[in-house]
Amino acid sequence: MARVAIVGGGISGLAIGWELMSLGLPREDLIVFEADGQAGGNMRTERAGSFVLETGPNGFLDNSPPTLDLVHRLGIEDRLLVSNESSAIRYLFCRGKLRKLPSGPGGMLFSGMLSLRGRLRVFMEPFVPKGGFKEESAFDFAARRIGKDAAATLVDAMVSGVFAGNARELELSAAFPKMAAMESEYGGLVRAMIGLAKKRKREATRKEASLKAAAGPAGPGGTLTSFRDGFDELARELASRLGPSLKTGVRITSLEKGSPHGYRIIDERGETCFADAVVLAGPAFTSSEIVDHLDPELSSALGMIPTAPITVVATAYKLKDVGRQPNGFGFLVPRGHGVRILGCLWTSSIWDGRAPDDHVLLRTMVGGAHDPAAIELDDRDLMDLIAGDLKKTMNLTAKPVERWIFKHEKGIAQYTPGHTARVERIEKLLANYPGVFVSGSSYGGISVNHCITEAPGIATRLMSGVGSTVNQARDKPS
Template structure:
């Protein structure tokens, strides 16, 4: 019987453990599987907190159904019937700029009518498909900011790209790597010579192949419908944990992964206990993984510590619906840094998922901090509340106190794929080649979203099964 230890009980660790066990059964491989989680609860940053009739997501609030990985996992564990897709409001997304909310244009006509980008900015964008735009620098890990200025212009960078980066990564476009954060965009430029040209060519290709019963991806991004569960996204991690049963060991913080004697690896826990394993899969954040591997390989630990994390404060406000004049018919809005607000943006959670607030009430979830404002995570509850109230008044005209407030702080919330991230991944791959049976997975490496974590879990479980 092969011994496998998975370290980390977030979505990455839970999905990896479940998939590996399922594949091992199909392959006829007997496993002694243990998942070690340092906290009393599993789920990691996925945590749906219920209070006073509200459902507040501590971390992510769902996944897009445009990619198959998470949907396939949901089907495999039998939770499809509980899937809850956001309503059509989620298609409408806004940017706060110049004292008002602007809906993001969905087509060329609405873009021309929109006041989000000035006419000089629109003219600069119109130059994107022309030969006047500089080509991507060779051999340089270009930042998102450099790419935005080069291809789209400074105004598009400030009002479109920067808010998007803060909304997805809580990141700073001046430091984030284009190819690591948005590899598809870098690929489109290389293949088609520009984004507008890529969109035109892909639209033609899609029309042609649709007639043949095929489908192609869009240049506009992954698309899809935001999907969760009626009970909150934690329903997924709870279901995985329940299916794994006694294999899940909460309150088991790992302090070191070491070379074993009778088997390849020995895992030491904080309580002094030790476990042996043929394969160890670490699904913890990069900084925690670095601490565990220090004694095994100082070089690997050093590379892992080079992956920075952004802070994040999540603020949930509940209101009586009839006291808010704003229609709230959308996903929410992001705020460009140049607007000088404290929040990065606000999601209208109860507009997307109607069961997130009690009858007659609404739930707004604001984000504060990120890579540009790491110090905000240290603000007191009173200061956080005051800043969010001020920003909601200025952005949405809300001039009443919330009847419900919850504040969640994340000191190390989201990994930052800064320039040089690809080289760091290469170094990790080279270092891991000296330690067969040691596998790293999670959102520190090749995608931060829930779909990315499940896709990484698929790769990690395949690699582990091949080794076994």
């Protein structure tokens, strides 16, 4: 019998497992079930010769202390890889060409991304009163504050880049809580930017020395960071720390109440394990199936969190065929600009060591909530689509010498309107099952940073809860 069982060995489950061990839970009291043959979930790197290919996440922003703290506690900070200076340069494909994203709101006036009317409307933002409603979509929020043109161009592209989502179908406060807070706390986006810049400046003066040491190219609120041998170094390190507690190739199908206490976890081969506490750390749709017998209402609430499919295609070109490494991070494409791909990251420009020096490596995203049918494209149609769209956007006519296709049918959770209420309902129903938790990117944040950030809190709650359950159990004569 385990004290804690974790279902799902993605970054969420691995991080919780490691935090539990750090808090003193002996290895033999922990079991982490992973359906796949290897841990990491979406965080997976494939290596082909000298190419390092991320099948899912590309990196994390270094502005989240818990992730760096985890890296330091694991002692793998020497493995970190910081994105190159040039990745501060980002583009949008709109109005027929690639346009550089301005570094501040002032630059928007001259950027040509928006119509003149659209640009002038953006500058009215500080005069827009607070407003909105509880389940307002990201698009409606942006249209209200910065106008429809900017919402359809800038926000649509940002939502594609983060969630592969549709801005009209994502609840702002769930998907982009920081943006919602900019209005509720500061009264608007421009006011918030000014307020936050002042705050950062004050903090920077205090920590000048350490900040200077950590300085890197400015991404959206942090520097994109990964590991030298690929992002999955983090998952592999955590997996190795969990040692025999991690059971790969075991798909859990059902969770039931144990007798007289705790829970019974059943895998697809019918094997059973008992645990005092259980963390469901897989995507909500799998957790929904697992609790179907335990609590159909909980199962149905979990089943209401949808996902969007996404295909990642890495293409490698001879440098001599392209001419030069593209200068920048890459580009995103808002819908309605005659291009089907969601965007393209210039991997070999962002990172050192992801491709041989005489090659250019790109990573193109296709599909998402706007275009779910794209996941069905066969390889040939997909490659034709990418070749056509990279020609339109980057004027790239070179033929790839290698290509790798990674399909994520249930790619990224979508926090559709009502998401916050749905998660509250899930939490309320879970209260009927002491010691059962859900965790991961389906609920409170889809970034790797978020998954890591919530791990220590869950581990602490588990240790206090599990302690009392176990003690109660031990107090009883067996």
